[in-house]
Amino acid sequence: MEIDYSNIKVIGFDADDTLWVNETYFREAEAEFAKLLSKYETPNKIDQELFKMEIDNLGLYGYGVKAFTLSMVESALELSNYQVSANVIESILSIGKDMLNKPVELLDGVEEVLENLSQKYRLILATKGDLLDQERKLEKSGLTKYFHHIEVLSDKKEPNYSKLLNHLDISPSEFLMVGNSLKSDVLPLVNIKANAIHVPFHTTWAHEEVSEEEKNGKSYKTINSLKKLLTILK
Structure with missing residues (x-):
């Protein structure tokens, strides 16, 4: 089934292993x-x-x-x-x-994608982790200018995302999350009737792995490069 993204107003991006190496x-x-x-x-x-x-x-x-x-x-x-x-x-x-103290190594096509999408959509960064460390990496990345809002979440579960959408004053159908983790960036969004696109990274922390049963019947798209967003979100 083809997924319709025509209602999207806000796109959320995960940070670690979606925008840069972590x-x-x-x-x-x-x-x-x-x-x-x-x-x-x-x-x-x-x-x-x-x-x-x-x-x-x-x-x-x-x-x-x-x-x-x-x-x-x-x-x-x-x-x-x-x-x-x-x-x-x-x-x-x-x-x-x-x-x-590691340098921030951007993944392929990140700045091109953010620059293009920021002209049409409101972009936010929705990540979890240590606040000081994530702020440091974002500053080093040079990507701050593309984001309307920065949210460092204590966790990425359905209640966290629902609270975020309420704060942004948008409905789930108007939100798209893009990230490398099915557990944190995709399935919670699908479960609250929002949209999600999975961009796998070659290495995944064991805690972020999900079973086939958890993925079964869930509606989301998987792409192998962030650049493919530009063809999906025309």
């Missing part, structure tokens, strides 16, 4: 972390325990590099039975700081 840096950091803890456990076990720690801490720390760094520190303590050295803890903190 998850790749987390995978690199996890590999560094596993090396630091290699005397205590296997890389696979270290990855598993770190992921469990991140999920356990989500309600307290939220998302982003700082939360990830705290989870690495906690995992190091537990995996080492509290024998890990101060030098290793310092190295873990350095991993986190290096992540926060």
Whole structure:
């Protein structure tokens, strides 16, 4: 079934791994972390325990590099039975700081797409994570001028999006969300009768993965490049 986007007035864009590279840096950091803890456990076990720690801490720390760094520190303590050295803890903190200082690498076609669509639609940035870090990345990206509104959400679930649409004073049918995560950027929107377009990134955090059952019967479009928005939203 062809999806009609003629009623769209506002387009929301996810930030990490939709506009710029992000998850790749987390995978690199996890590999560094596993090396630091290699005397205590296997890389696979270290990855598993770190992921469990991140999920356990989500309600307290939220998302982003700082939360990830705290989870690495906690995992190091537990995996080492509290024998890990101060030098290793310092190295873990350095991993986190290096992540926060990464350059912002825009994905292919991002500025071209935003420049074109901003002439016809109201664009907003709707992302989750640490406020300070996301503001820093947006400033470094040079994309601020294209967005009418910036929203850093504590999470991306149906109530979060409904509250956002109420704030924007638009109906769900007038809103389109574009992002790389089915769990965060697509399915919640479809569930509240808004529109969504999925632009997959080559790496996905395990927490963002969804089952075939969750996707079944949901109406959304998947494209392999952000540039294809320009042909869909003529």
